[in-house]
Amino acid sequence: MIARYQTPEMAALWSEESRYRMWALVEAYALEAWEALGQVPPGLAHRLLKRLEEKPLTEAFARRVAEVEAVTRHDIVAFTRALTEWTEDEEIGRYLHLGLTSSDIVDTAQNALLVKALDLILEELKGVEEALKGLALRHKRTPAIARTHGVHAEPTSFGLRFLSFYAAFQRDERRLREARETMGVVMLSGSVGNYAHVPPEVEAHVASRLGLRPEPISTQVVPRDRHAEVLAALAILGGNLERVAVELRHLQRTEVLEVEEPFREGQTGSSSMPHKKNPVGLENLTGVARLLRGYLGPALEDIALWHERDISHSSVERVILPDATTLAHYALRRLRGILEGLVVHEENLRRNLDLTRGLIYSQQVLNALIAQGLPRDRAYAIVQRNALRSWQEKRPFAELLEEDPENPLKGEALKALFDPRPFLRHVEAIYARFGL
Numbered sequence: 001m002i003a004r005y006q007t008p009e010m011a012a013l014w015s016e017e018s019r020y021r022m023w024a025l026v027e028a029y030a031l032e033a034w035e036a037l038g039q040v041p042p043g044l045a046h047r048l049l050k051r052l053e054e055k056p057l058t059e060a061f062a063r064r065v066a067e068v069e070a071v072t073r074h075d076i077v078a079f080t081r082a083l084t085e086w087t088e089d090e091e092i093g094r095y096l097h098l099g100l101t102s103s104d105i106v107d108t109a110q111n112a113l114l115v116k117a118l119d120l121i122l123e124e125l126k127g128v129e130e131a132l133k134g135l136a137l138r139h140k141r142t143p144a145i146a147r148t149h150g151v152h153a154e155p156t157s158f159g160l161r162f163l164s165f166y167a168a169f170q171r172d173e174r175r176l177r178e179a180r181e182t183m184g185v186v187m188l189s190g191s192v193g194n195y196a197h198v199p200p201e202v203e204a205h206v207a208s209r210l211g212l213r214p215e216p217i218s219t220q221v222v223p224r225d226r227h228a229e230v231l232a233a234l235a236i237l238g239g240n241l242e243r244v245a246v247e248l249r250h251l252q253r254t255e256v257l258e259v260e261e262p263f264r265e266g267q268t269g270s271s272s273m274p275h276k277k278n279p280v281g282l283e284n285l286t287g288v289a290r291l292l293r294g295y296l297g298p299a300l301e302d303i304a305l306w307h308e309r310d311i312s313h314s315s316v317e318r319v320i321l322p323d324a325t326t327l328a329h330y331a332l333r334r335l336r337g338i339l340e341g342l343v344v345h346e347e348n349l350r351r352n353l354d355l356t357r358g359l360i361y362s363q364q365v366l367n368a369l370i371a372q373g374l375p376r377d378r379a380y381a382i383v384q385r386n387a388l389r390s391w392q393e394k395r396p397f398a399e400l401l402e403e404d405p406e407n408p409l410k411g412e413a414l415k416a417l418f419d420p421r422p423f424l425r426h427v428e429a430i431y432a433r434f435g436l
Contacts, residue, residue: 001326005288009120010329013113014322016062022109023079024052026206027096030188030198033205040095051087061086076102099198104188106314107222110321111183112210114230117325118180122173124332125237129169131339136163137436140427143420144258144349145360150250152356154363155420157427158258158349161247163434168240175233182229185215185222192309193218219308224299227317231299234324238292241331245285248342252279257348262341281338288331295324353420358397362387364417365401365409372408382406 001010012018031045061082069078076097084093097105139159146156186207190197200214207214215222251258261279263269269276298320302313353360362383369379386400386407393400398418401407409417 001323005330006326007120007329007333010117010322010326013116013120014326016065017057017059019109019113020057020062020065020079020083021052022112023076023105024048024057024083025210026105026108026112026188027080027083028052029206029209030098030100030202031092031095032209033202034095034098036205037199037201040098041091044092044095047089048087048092051089051092055086057086074102076105079105099190099202100188101191101220103220103222103309104190104198108186108188108206108210110317111185111187111222111226112212114227114321114325115180115184115212117321117329118176118183118230121234121325121328121332122176122180124329124336125169125173125176127336128332128339129166129173131336132162132166132169133436135159135339135342135344136166136431139344140431141424142344142346142349143353143424145352145355152352152360154360155353155423157424158344160427160430163431163436165240165244167434168243172233172237172240175236179230179233182226184212185226186210186212187215187218187222189215189218189220191220193220219305221305221309221313224302224305224313227313227321228296228299228303231296231320231324234328235293235296237328238289238331241292241335242286242289244335245282245289248338249279249282249286252282256352258345258352260343260345261338262343281334285331285335285338288327291327292324292331295320356397357390357395358418359387359390361397361418364422365414368409368413368417369407374408 001014003011028045028048031040031048034040035042035045064082064085065075065078068081069075072078072081080093080097084090084096087093136159139162140157142158143155144158146153186203187193188198188203188206189195189200195203203214248259248261250256252260260277261281263277268274269278269280298316302316305312366379366383369382370376374382382401382404386404387397389395389400390397398414401414402410407414
């Protein structure tokens with residue numbers, strides 16, 4: 001991922017040295033298991049872990065791996081050779097990678113890193129949920145116009161749209177937690193996945209040390225539907241990110257201006273028009289969401305491998321796993337900042353409620369006429385006729401209804417129908433479903 005869309009935490013997690021540190025831990029934990037089985041000299045794992053603590057793998061180590069790989073054309077072979085050099089312990093080098101194949105290390109370490117990445121995303125998602133909950137509670141009783149097809153419909157609670165977003169991200173959280181559970185597997189099953197050269201006890205020990213669980217059955221490769229589930233959850237998260245971004249962008253349009261994303265001191269909106277305050281953060285999130293959804297396709301393609309084991313997935317995952325998780329983390333952090341600084345123009349909410357001269361109460365009038373005993377078709381004709389006149393003549397809807405001799409509702413009875421408060425009478429019941 002380019003530096004512009006990285007977060008410090010994800011940049012550190014997916015760095016080359018971080019990946020090699022995880023590879024080294026997997027190798028060390030495997031040595032621990034071999035020691036317990038009496039298959040290697042005691043103390044090797046402790047020496048390796050102590051050496052890694054005293055001399056952590058750094059960028060210099062990553063550069064050395066790259067130098068060796070330029071000759072070997074094999075990353076794990078290059079890694080084990082470089083690690084032996086780094087530890088300066090030939091006995092460790094002798095037993096390193098015993099009974100294992102490359103995918104045992106690569107898949108196990110990658111899964112462990114992916115679980116950590118999902119934890120970072122879930123933590124950031126909680127911040128977005130809290131920000132949305134705060135806006136929902138603050139505006140629970142704030143009347144606002146609801147739109148259908150982009151056209152004014154009826155009054156509603158302004159807070160309900162934030163509550164709806166909050167509910168969507170709660171579903172995202174559930175999907176991501178399920179994907180994390182799916183992803184949390186370790187595989188050390190050997191060359192074709194049948195434990196011919198490494199017993200299941202080694203895998204179980206490494207899984208325990210990493211806080212994960214053994215893959216029930218592998219082929220040398222962890223089944224890639226697990227990774228596709230993660231990317232699917234992130235793709236749906238992208239859809240919900242765009243859902244929020246598009247709605248708030250619409251609400252910031254000059255003609256609407258019910259909200260504005262934060263505009264920081266010193267910020268400029270346009271290189272040529274000094275008056276501009278553009279929703280650039282929300283536009284950025286819309287684009288980011290497109291990328292997040294785009295990573296799912298390659299993940300689905302990775303599920304099928306030749307004879308159940310090849311590395312056609314490897315090149316794909318080197319890109320999409322760090323990039324998708326990093327981008328999701330970045331997007332959630334940016335959205336959280338926008339939501340926490342969101343400016344709500346309540347005076348414009350009131351203005352927009354009155355923009356159509358009372359037409360938004362047409363259904364309330366229709367229902368009242370039916371309650372008076374008028375047939376629905378006749379009631380609908382009265383309401384529609386006066387609504388269309390209101391549009392054409394730019395006169396208040398209530399005034400035209402008052403003048404209509406076929407309308408039996410007059411005076412205070414008619415006036416009472418032009419009130420937004422009844423539209424909010426069940427808001428508490430909706431919020432109660434979320435414990436709010």
